[in-house]
Structures are given as structure tokens and as C-alpha cells.
Amino acid sequence: MVPVGETRPINGVNGTSANQVQATQQQQRNPYAPRYADFLSNVSNFKIIESTLREGEQFANAFFDTKTKIAIAKALDAFGVDYIELTSPAASEQSRLDCEAICKLGLKAKILTHIRCHMDDARIAVETGVDGVDVVIGTSSFLREFSHGKDMNYITKTAIEVITFVKSKGIEVRFSSEDSFRSDLVDLLSIYQTVDKIGVNRVGIADTVGCANPRQVYDLVRTLRGVVGCDIEIHLHNDTGMAIANAYTALEAGATHIDTSVLGIGERVGITPLGGLVACLYAANPEYVKAKYNLPMLREIENLVAEAVEVNIPFMNPITGYCAFTHKAGIHAKAILNNPSTYEILKPEDFGLTRYVSIGHRLTGWNAVKSRVEQLRLDLTDDQIKDATTKIKELADVRTQSMEDVDTVLRVYHSAVISGELKLGDSRGFDLLLKRHRDSSVSRGDLTNGTVPVAA
Numbered sequence: 001m002v003p004v005g006e007t008r009p010i011n012g013v014n015g016t017s018a019n020q021v022q023a024t025q026q027q028q029r030n031p032y033a034p035r036y037a038d039f040l041s042n043v044s045n046f047k048i049i050e051s052t053l054r055e056g057e058q059f060a061n062a063f064f065d066t067k068t069k070i071a072i073a074k075a076l077d078a079f080g081v082d083y084i085e086l087t088s089p090a091a092s093e094q095s096r097l098d099c100e101a102i103c104k105l106g107l108k109a110k111i112l113t114h115i116r117c118h119m120d121d122a123r124i125a126v127e128t129g130v131d132g133v134d135v136v137i138g139t140s141s142f143l144r145e146f147s148h149g150k151d152m153n154y155i156t157k158t159a160i161e162v163i164t165f166v167k168s169k170g171i172e173v174r175f176s177s178e179d180s181f182r183s184d185l186v187d188l189l190s191i192y193q194t195v196d197k198i199g200v201n202r203v204g205i206a207d208t209v210g211c212a213n214p215r216q217v218y219d220l221v222r223t224l225r226g227v228v229g230c231d232i233e234i235h236l237h238n239d240t241g242m243a244i245a246n247a248y249t250a251l252e253a254g255a256t257h258i259d260t261s262v263l264g265i266g267e268r269v270g271i272t273p274l275g276g277l278v279a280c281l282y283a284a285n286p287e288y289v290k291a292k293y294n295l296p297m298l299r300e301i302e303n304l305v306a307e308a309v310e311v312n313i314p315f316m317n318p319i320t321g322y323c324a325f326t327h328k329a330g331i332h333a334k335a336i337l338n339n340p341s342t343y344e345i346l347k348p349e350d351f352g353l354t355r356y357v358s359i360g361h362r363l364t365g366w367n368a369v370k371s372r373v374e375q376l377r378l379d380l381t382d383d384q385i386k387d388a389t390t391k392i393k394e395l396a397d398v399r400t401q402s403m404e405d406v407d408t409v410l411r412v413y414h415s416a417v418i419s420g421e422l423k424l425g426d427s428r429g430f431d432l433l434l435k436r437h438r439d440s441s442v443s444r445g446d447l448t449n450g451t452v453p454v455a456a
């Protein structure tokens, strides 16, 4: 693969200045930007509640010792997340100690802990030094019957008691209904309205089982926006692959805070991933997202967490997947080389990353090969490059060619053309020359020019 520079039209293929002006104008009208009519939308005005150290600890593979938790908290803080949510200090003695230790780090991000809607948990939480407490209780009939066994009257009464207590300590408090999308709408709205009236800082909606679709998310958040004056947080599981789309829709409907975890880790398949959400919001408003977050840190944070929980970064991960900025098909490669915005909505350089064009395969085209010819500073006409491209495709029909293979083809082709040994279209002649080159490289053990010594 060949790394390709920023917006430099490497080959200037068919480029005219008029085309470039038009392309620039098109780029300036970002079709993904929020529309001005969306007065409710917070797509360019949101906060991230990063829950790798709470929801993420519920991922089956997760065990974070104190040192790892501190490293993750510091990295998230340096990235610029607004809040870091920690496991309940009621979970274990070490969880409580870790919560206290992270509160003492003096991070810019506000530190939250996440508790059951219960005074015992609240009393422990407020003593840890956190900036706020996220209180949750299930409101769906499933959870009321099979989890905690409490009815809505009890839930409301306890919520008021816990919220009043946490507020009396001068720290933030959020009340959330677990399994919101399978809860009765009247129950939900009435408890949210009650807690809003007593001054809760945020209410939270949770798609606990990952069943909601964007339209349902829009409707619920939009309705809630009309009922409460406080901030609205949303927590979205990814069981049906909707977590990023649902988060975006929630912001459009007026949500103010989105829960994320690094790589989306959490219960089952987890929640809205930090990187994927950032990619989606960057597409809508790159300047806002670039100004708010230290984007080049994303890869480092994902590597840190991936290593801690012993998983690989998925190949199709937005931004950091290993082929996120690699372009392959000839049609794509030509356009990318002229202007990367043709096939890229995210700019790799904004994330400290590089774009690549893959050349050594049968879907390649002469424009991509030409860019490599120019990088190698070989002097070939367009017709000669097309001829060499035919050769690369023939070879790639048998197996994918490494960059070294491609470079060898181009160098051998170039020297044969210069010396007059090869005429345009002489495929058989070129095969012989290539074989001779490879045989002599093998016999000399010659690895120069990145040529792989393979038997002919």
C-alpha cells in the first residue's frame, strides 16, 4: 500500500482549475451538517459521559486494576471527554478505593459514579469525592417484576429521597430509568417530571437491551424534551447495531449528553463506542469536534483499552480499523489521488493517521500505478504505465502482489523500456525479463529495492 498525502493532487489526473474550484465549493456545503431549521438539535453542542470505567467494566473480558483504571481515566481526560463515569463504590471495597483515587487525580473531566436508586449506595457514593452521582432504577415491567420487584410509587418515593440527599451534598445528580424503551410512557414522563421539579441535573434514558430504533429514540427524546427543563442523557446498547445512529438521533431530538465507552465495551455487545460516535459527529461538524477533542489520541486510547481487555481493534472500526483509510478499487484510487474528499468523509490527518492506496491487486488501475511510478521517480509515458498496469493485473490474477512486487515490476519494466529490450504490449518478453531479474536476485540473495526473492 502506498501512503498518500493530504489534499495534494498527486498525479493531477485530468484535473482542471475549474473542476477544483467546483469541488471546493461542494466540499464547503457539508450535506451532513445539521440543518438550521433543527432548533432542537444538539449535534453541535453535546457532552460525552465516558463510561469505559463503569459500563466498560461490565464487559465480559474486563478486569481493570487500579493502575489501568488511572491510565484510562487520564487518557480519556486528555482526549477531552466531559465526564468519566465509574463503577459503583458499593460494588466492592477496591471499587470504592479506585473511585476515591480517580477523584484525587484532579482531572479536568467531571467524575461520576453510578449507583442503584437506594440510600445505602448513595451514602457511600457521596463520600468518595465524586463530582456527581448517576442514579438508576428499572422502570419496565420486566425489571419491576424480575429485578428489584418495586412499583412506580416506591420508585418515585425512593428517587426523591436519593436525589434530595445527593443534592444536599452539593454535587450533581442524574436520575435514569433503566429499560426506558420497554417502560410505560406515562410512568416514564411522570417520574421524569417529578425529579425535574425537585432539581435533578439530568434525566437519563436507557436502551438497556438495545432494542430501540432511531425513530423511537427521536420520539421519546423529543417528547421528554417538551416535559423537562433539565439536561437529557442517553445510554444506548448496541445489540442490534443501532447505538451510534440512535445516539446521533437523540442529539437531533434535543438530548444533551451521550454515554460512550471505548470500543463500545459493556454488557453483552456493549454501548455506543466513543470512536464511532466521534466519527459520526465529526462528519456533521468537523470544526466543533476537532476543537473539543484531541482526536489524534483516539488510537492510543483504543489500543490502551483493547490491550487491557485483551481484544483486537475490529478491522471495520471507524477511524482506527486497519483499513479505515485504505482505498483499493482503481476508480476510487484515481479520484482519491485527485481529491481525497471524493471517497472520504473523515480526514485521516485530523486523527493523526495516514491514507493509503492499495495497488498490487487485480482491481487496480493505471492512475494508481502512475502515482507509484511518480513516487519511484521512473520516467514512463501514460501508454507505458498502462502496459505495466496490465502486467500487474495479470500477476495479481494469480495472487495479490506486495508493494515490493509491484515496485519490482515497475523497475524491471522501466529499465527494459529504457534499454530498448522491451516494446509496448510485449507481455511474453516482459515475463522473461521479470523471471531473469528474479532468478538473478535469488542467486545474489539480493534484497535491494524491496524485492522479495521468490522462485520464478
Ligand SMILES: CC(=O)SCCNC(=O)CCNC(=O)[C@H](O)C(C)(C)COP(=O)(O)OP(=O)(O)OC[C@H]1O[C@@H](n2cnc3c(N)ncnc32)[C@H](O)[C@@H]1OP(=O)(O)O
Residues within 6 Å of the ligand: 058, 088, 090, 091, 092, 115, 116, 117, 118, 136, 137, 138, 147, 148, 149, 178, 208, 267
Ligand atoms: C443495566 C445496568 O448495567 S445497571 C448497573 C449494573 N451495575 C452493577 O450491577 C454494579 C455491580 N454490582 C454489584 O456489585 C452488585 O450487584 C451490588 C453490590 C450492586 C448488589 O449486590 P447484592 O446485594 O449481592 O445483590 P444482587 O446483585 O444479587 O442483586 C441486586 C439487588 O439490587 C436490587 N436492585 C437491582 N437494581 C436496582 C436498582 N436500580 N435500584 C435499587 N435496587 C436495585 C435487586 O432487587 C437486588 O436486591 P436484593 O438483594 O434485595 O435481591
Ligand SMILES: O=C(O)CCC(=O)C(=O)O
Residues within 6 Å of the ligand: 055, 114, 134, 135, 136, 176, 177, 178, 179, 204, 205, 206, 207, 208, 209, 235, 237
Ligand atoms: O444509568 C443508565 O442510564 C444506564 C444503565 C445501564 O447501563 C443500562 O440501562 O444499560
Ligand SMILES: [Zn+2]
Residues within 6 Å of the ligand: 055, 208, 235, 237, 266, 267, 271
Ligand atoms: Zn448499559
